[in-house]
Amino acid sequence: MDASPVGENREYIQVHRFQLWFSVLGGAVAWTLHLLLSYGVAEFGCVSPFRTIDWIGLSGVAWLEILVTLLTLAVAVASTLIALRIKRRLLGDAAASSSAASDGRVFMARSGVMAGAIFVFIIVVEALPILYFLRDC
Amino acid sequence: MKDVKEASEQLHQIWRKPSGFWGWFSVVNNRLLGVRFMVTAFAFFLIGGVLALLMRIQLTVPENTFLSPQTYNELFTMHGSTMMFLFAVPMLEGLAVYFLPIMLGSRDLAFPRLSAFGYWTYLFGGLVFYASFFVGDVPNAGWFAYTPLSASRYSGMGMDFWALGLSLVELSGIVAAVEIVVTVLKFRAPGMTLGRMPIFAWTMLAVGVMSLFAFTTLLVATLLLELDRTAGTQFFNPNRGGSNLLWQHLFWFFGHPEVYIIFLPATGIVSTIVGTYSRRLLGYTIITVAILVTAFVSFGLWAHHMYTTGLPELSLSFFAAASLMIALASGAQVFAWIASLWGRRPSLEPPLMFILGFLVIFVMGGMTGVMIAIVPFDWQVHDTYFIVAHFHYVLIGGAVFPLMGGLYYWIPKITGRMLNPLLGHASFWAAFVGFHATFFPMHLMGFWGMPRRVYTFPESLGIEGHNVLATIGAFVFGFAFLIFLFDLLVSLLVGERAGENPWNGDTLEWSISSPPPSYMFLAPPVVRGRHPCWHREPKGSEGDLAERASEVLWGQPTAWRGNLITEAVNATPQGIQYLPGPSYRPLLVSLGLLIAFLAVLTKLFLVTLVAAVFALGVLAKWLWPDRHVIAMLRSSELGRREGLPILVTGSRSTVWWGTICLLTILATALAALTYAYFYIRLYASEWPQTGLDPPALLGPAITYGTLLVSGAGLFWANRAFRGGKANAIQFAFTLVVLSGAAFLALAVYGLVQLPFSHRDHAYGSLFYLHSIFISLLTLAGLALVGSAQIRVWSEHEDREGSMKLQMQVTSLLWYFVVVAGVCTFTTLYLSPYVL
Amino acid sequence: MLKSSLLAESSLPRPRPVRRRSLQLVPWAGVALLLSGCQGDRVQSSLHPAGPAAEAVAQLWWVLLTILGLYTLAVFVLTALAIFRRNPLGRRARYQGRAFILVGGVILPAVILVPLLIYSLTTTVALHQPDTGLTIRVVGHRWWWEIEYPGQGIVTANEIYIPVGEPVQLELTSADVIHSFWVPQLHGKRDLLPGQTSAFWIEAERAGVFRGQCAEFCGLQHAHMALTVEALPPEEFAAWIAGQQRPGDAPADSELADSELADSEVADSELADSELADSELGDSEVADRYASPRVAAGRSAFFRHGCAACHAIAGTRAVGQAGPDLTYIGSRPTLGAATIPNTRKNLLAWVANPQAIKPGVNMPPTHAPAEEIEAIVSYLQSLQYEREEE
Known part of the structure; x- marks a missing residue:
């Protein structure tokens, strides 16, 4: 939240708390959306006329699934990049300085980079099934 | 300055447990409640274990008649329900209730009375479960209670005991979750930033957040089931437009995270013990990220319990992918532990032995877990003994072994006495060997055709030998726990004194005496690293806020129970939180609920009503701000020093965070209900069912419009409150109350006018349930708004402190009611025109 | 080992x-x-x-x-x-x-x-559902399987016959709670859900008998809800179909159906201790099975004791739906949903008191003198389809 400085000698770098939390949880939220929407589209699409729509060789369901994947992937990638940026900003040149190590926000940004990367990977893997069901459920 | 002895005596006076027999019922201290949780849970564990042994005797030989089919079905239902709901979750909760505050360097949990309430509801829920034995109608539809087998048509009153007992236990799980989340975020020692938190606290934070979603979903599901059983609704009746798969979706949306709710704290224990024995923990950040990934992805696996129900293969494949990916998080943790132990020559004492046993068993269970995530493979082994083997590997291996390790590790802190290492080793080897003998053969039984939940099996399957081995193994495994109990008894009587830190542990619980004093810490310990007991890093500069806060609270406060509040990310001191002392109210509210539930069982609905009103009355008294306490706090000297206010507001306050948790719970419930609506709608051939017209729009638009008006009114009231305009506040509040009441009246009128009842079809059931849910929310909201109005009117205190906080909390809740109203209107009235 | x-x-x-x-x-x-x-x-x-x-x-x-x-x-x-x-x-x-x-x-x-x-x-x-093949409808009941060949007009129970080498489409549904169809040697599981029909398929590559069992907990006797799948070479399968399609009990309109045979007549019958039951009924015997007074007595006892209220036998006035169809019960490999082998001894015990074998099963004990039960069993055993010798 609006964290106050821990290491007092350092100049306090402002990071908006929304940015900070998004950097940690953005990937996770994107993944959640990806799974729920993918499931919803499949559950709904596979019993509706949507599955029979054929557009450039792909069913309506497949198109929607691809759209969902691209959108959520974009969110996950954005969160990873933001986490990376926050981490660089907070650490600055003094990567090893003790005050940086004591700042919980550095830890959050660091986790954000790792979590974001993992969730990007998971979303990509989770999109693999779409390739097997391009024309039908 | 007082001396240490005087200060600790003063603190003890205010923190000690109430004396006498009746005092026992009013205890709110976390350590006492933690022990109660653990002892009760362990008792249920032993009972559940005995049930399992009886089942193993029955299954020793083909076509055995030791147990009747009826009894066998009852036993496996109770075994599963006991182990999942009455043992695993409460046991780990108990551990957290006891140790979380100590590890975090606080004096108690954030909401002490809520912990007591959680314990009583848990105990009563468990007793309701087992009361079914005295009625002779034991739950027998499995711990998963698939409809329609669990519907009133196919099972007796036992399932009512199950559903109602479970509801109480779920309630306990939910309040414990709120407790844990807020404690971890707000009650950390100054300087314990998120990056320095013990891993155990990380896992409990994740588990707390997960429980808010998972247990609430289950609570909604059991509510729907119980309504089907007693009120004649049709949610799960396919003949009246309901859906059986809806139950499975809701149940497993809880059921899969549940596994990780049990497993994650266990990994926290593992990280703690591995860290202590290897004198380091490598990959701290990786582990926390793994916890985060597990917490989220565990919600995306629910359908992998439903591979054989005929869902679209595309949907199944998403869940298969997610199920495989969660293995990455577990893999990272396993390798972090191996890396930490690498070359550190740890001494193989009982706590570590159990952890190593965990590693072996859990990795094997994890591999079978990966296998059954593969859709076609699961088609074969689903609902066979292969699955029985798998989940006992992950649950016993993944939770019971770490838990035993944890008990060997922490019992010296709780009792102040060491356990006997020889008996510990004996217990471990009996458990390890017995476990494999019992469950390894089950993989093969599954392949050779033994389904789950069968009370007997034919000789022709050719699995007698394996079943004999499994039964022998089960008794050896059970014996391990008798050894442990004997060890505990011996230790209590003649055990060696433990001292502060027998294992050279790194977390804060090892910095205080064993057993800890009632107030736990004389002053909030200032934390400067991940291992506060290992590296006493140099103090910061004199101006360090953490140091100053710790000084202010040294031996303070003495007139009331107080604890330091810190900021959620960096743990900088923010204020001092007043904590309530002993109280009977938690017990009374739980008793009211228990009586209300028992009355539902016996269909004495009038008694239910009276008991519910009683419980609500006590709850209102509990929640009503105590004027004397506020006056005392306002006059306290403590709050004037060092910028540490006592009556904090907004995100500094624990109450504000508790409210956020409550909103999460309510939003989850609303989401579950909405999901139920659209799920049933999706598979209905016509909507609304039985050829009804879609609901009219104009009347409901006016009804729900009044809610929007009330929201605007509250916005106005808040502005007037900030501006200090007394008359405008009252006027705005009156507008909120009147429009809220108008909504209630119109909504009830709308229900009365409906041309169908909740019994006619699933559509009717959903329509009534959604309308009643929003009405009850409004009623609760009105009570809050009304009380806020009265308080603002009657108390001419300044508009800071507790009154401002009450305004904030009331506003959060009422705005939520308005949003929920919009959602309900969209679902019930708009969606039939669109979808 | x-x-x-x-x-x-x-x-x-x-x-x-x-x-x-x-x-x-x-x-x-x-x-x-x-x-x-x-x-x-x-x-x-x-x-x-x-x-x-x-x-x-x-x-x-x-x-x-x-x-x-x-x-x-x-x-x-x-x-x-x-x-x-x-x-x-x-x-x-x-x-x-x-x-x-x-x-x-x-x-x-x-x-x-x-x-x-x-x-x-x-x-x-x-493993996607194939588009072609014979269709068999499977309805789960507590605790037995109703098997129907809609295209062929055949109804049976707890036994499925399929042709070797071609996929067979299954339409799965349930009459009460959720069951799960599982014949591990042929395919994995698929649930039988009340109120909806799921599509599934099996295929056998070789002839043989394959056991299957309900895999979703369905109540008291979930453990005893099994079935057998027998894969036959195509010619034999065709013969089986043809045999099943004949009405099970030919002389439906004969006087036997309603005639009352005195108990004493059965008791006096010289067949009472004969080995008839355990012997395979040859073609000639099938043809004149009603020549046997024992079978005729059993038939009459079958109706007198109300068996027809729950069971159906094609070609007779027994059209009960609550229990398994008994049209060719004599040819079935097992009894009580593959709980015990279909021998005379087992059938006697089953008819007399199924609760002793499968406690809680919906079929009540038959309260009849032992001779009548013997007769009923003889009648049931006589219900065999004609295997055409190729």
């Missing part, structure tokens, strides 16, 4: 990639032999596939076991090394540790799991 099998399991021989479709030829014979069972004859084993679907899944299992087994062994070895070796990591332990964790715990699993997912998806798609 058992002990050695467990030992063998924990010390896996070095596996090689599985290339064969046929289980018998899986290269690492040790584990294969162990899991295929010591007895060789496993009636309900998913590792003894007899059809393409089960075979694909069995092959999947061997691949999974190989890869994940190796990974598990590697983790065990690393754990042992971690505990018993001195620290080979130097001052850079933290960085080396992180690399170790990421490679072993994240990257390596990812490299293993992604191909597994692809393999899983390929198998899933390959």
Whole structure:
């Protein structure tokens, strides 16, 4: 939240708390959306006329699934990049300085980079099934 | 300055447990409640274990008649329900209730009375479960209670005991979750930033957040089931437009995270013990990220319990992918532990032995877990003994072994006495060997055709030998726990004194005496690293806020129970939180609920009503701000020093965070209900069912419009409150109350006018349930708004402190009611025109 | 035997990639032999596939076991090394540790799991419901299986006959609670849900009898809700269809149906102690089965004791729907949903008191003198379809 400085000698770098939390949880939220929407589209699409729509060789369901994947992937990638940026900003040149190590926000940004990367990977893997069901459920 | 002895005596006076027999019922201290949780849970564990042994005797030989089919079905239902709901979750909760505050360097949990309430509801829920034995109608539809087998048509009153007992236990799980989340975020020692938190606290934070979603979903599901059983609704009746798969979706949306709710704290224990024995923990950040990934992805696996129900293969494949990916998080943790132990020559004492046993068993269970995530493979082994083997590997291996390790590790802190290492080793080897003998053969039984939940099996399957081995193994495994109990008894009587830190542990619980004093810490310990007991890093500069806060609270406060509040990310001191002392109210509210539930069982609905009103009355008294306490706090000297206010507001306050948790719970419930609506709608051939017209729009638009008006009114009231305009506040509040009441009246009128009842079809059931849910929310909201109005009117205190906080909390809740109203209107009235 | 099998399991021989479709030829014979069972004859084993679907899944299992087994062994070895070796990591332990964790715990699993997912998806798609083939409707009841061949007008119970070498479409539904259809040697499971029909399929590559069992807990006698699937060569299958299509009890309108035969007549019958029951009824005997007064008496007793209220026998006025169809009960391999073999002794015990065999089953005991029960059983045993000799 609006964290106050821990290491007092350092100049306090402002990071908006929304940015900070998004950097940690953005990937996770994107993944959640990806799974729920993918499931919803499949559950709904596979019993509706949507599955029979054929557009450039792909069913309506497949198109929607691809759209969902691209959108959520974009969110996950954005969160990873933001986490990376926050981490660089907070650490600055003094990567090893003790005050940086004591700042919980550095830890959050660091986790954000790792979590974001993992969730990007998971979303990509989770999109693999779409390739097997391009024309039908 | 007082001396240490005087200060600790003063603190003890205010923190000690109430004396006498009746005092026992009013205890709110976390350590006492933690022990109660653990002892009760362990008792249920032993009972559940005995049930399992009886089942193993029955299954020793083909076509055995030791147990009747009826009894066998009852036993496996109770075994599963006991182990999942009455043992695993409460046991780990108990551990957290006891140790979380100590590890975090606080004096108690954030909401002490809520912990007591959680314990009583848990105990009563468990007793309701087992009361079914005295009625002779034991739950027998499995711990998963698939409809329609669990519907009133196919099972007796036992399932009512199950559903109602479970509801109480779920309630306990939910309040414990709120407790844990807020404690971890707000009650950390100054300087314990998120990056320095013990891993155990990380896992409990994740588990707390997960429980808010998972247990609430289950609570909604059991509510729907119980309504089907007693009120004649049709949610799960396919003949009246309901859906059986809806139950499975809701149940497993809880059921899969549940596994990780049990497993994650266990990994926290593992990280703690591995860290202590290897004198380091490598990959701290990786582990926390793994916890985060597990917490989220565990919600995306629910359908992998439903591979054989005929869902679209595309949907199944998403869940298969997610199920495989969660293995990455577990893999990272396993390798972090191996890396930490690498070359550190740890001494193989009982706590570590159990952890190593965990590693072996859990990795094997994890591999079978990966296998059954593969859709076609699961088609074969689903609902066979292969699955029985798998989940006992992950649950016993993944939770019971770490838990035993944890008990060997922490019992010296709780009792102040060491356990006997020889008996510990004996217990471990009996458990390890017995476990494999019992469950390894089950993989093969599954392949050779033994389904789950069968009370007997034919000789022709050719699995007698394996079943004999499994039964022998089960008794050896059970014996391990008798050894442990004997060890505990011996230790209590003649055990060696433990001292502060027998294992050279790194977390804060090892910095205080064993057993800890009632107030736990004389002053909030200032934390400067991940291992506060290992590296006493140099103090910061004199101006360090953490140091100053710790000084202010040294031996303070003495007139009331107080604890330091810190900021959620960096743990900088923010204020001092007043904590309530002993109280009977938690017990009374739980008793009211228990009586209300028992009355539902016996269909004495009038008694239910009276008991519910009683419980609500006590709850209102509990929640009503105590004027004397506020006056005392306002006059306290403590709050004037060092910028540490006592009556904090907004995100500094624990109450504000508790409210956020409550909103999460309510939003989850609303989401579950909405999901139920659209799920049933999706598979209905016509909507609304039985050829009804879609609901009219104009009347409901006016009804729900009044809610929007009330929201605007509250916005106005808040502005007037900030501006200090007394008359405008009252006027705005009156507008909120009147429009809220108008909504209630119109909504009830709308229900009365409906041309169908909740019994006619699933559509009717959903329509009534959604309308009643929003009405009850409004009623609760009105009570809050009304009380806020009265308080603002009657108390001419300044508009800071507790009154401002009450305004904030009331506003959060009422705005939520308005949003929920919009959602309900969209679902019930708009969606039939669109979808 | 058992002990050695467990030992063998924990010390896996070095596996090689599985290339064969046929289980018998899986290269690492040790584990294969162990899991295929010591007895060789496993009636309900998913590792003894007899059809393409089960075979694909069995092959999947061997691949999974190989890869994940190796990974598990590697983790065990690393754990042992971690505990018993001195620290080979130097001052850079933290960085080396992180690399170790990421490679072993994240990257390596990812490299293993992604191909597994692809393999899983390929198998899933390959096992997609075929479009052609005979259709059989399976209705789950507590606790038996109603089997219907809608195209052929055949109704039977707890036994399915299929032609070898062609896929068979199954329409699965339930009359009460959720059941699950599972014949492991042919395919995995599919649930039978009340109020909806699920499509499933099985195919047998060789002739034989394959046991199956309900796999979703369905109440009291879930353990005794089994069935048999017999795969017949196409000609034999056609003959079976033809035999089943004849009305089970030919002289439907004969006087026998309503005639009352005195108990004494049955008791006096010289057939009372004969071996008729256990002998296979030859063609000639079937033709004049009603010549036997014992059978005729049994038929009359069948109706008198209300059996027809729940059971149907094609060609008679027995049209009850609550219990299994008995049209050719005499030819069925098992009784009580594959609970016991269909022998005369078992059938006698079953008719007299099914509760003793399958407690809680919906069929009540038959309160009748022993001779009448003997007669009913004789009648039931006479209900055999004509096997046409090719």
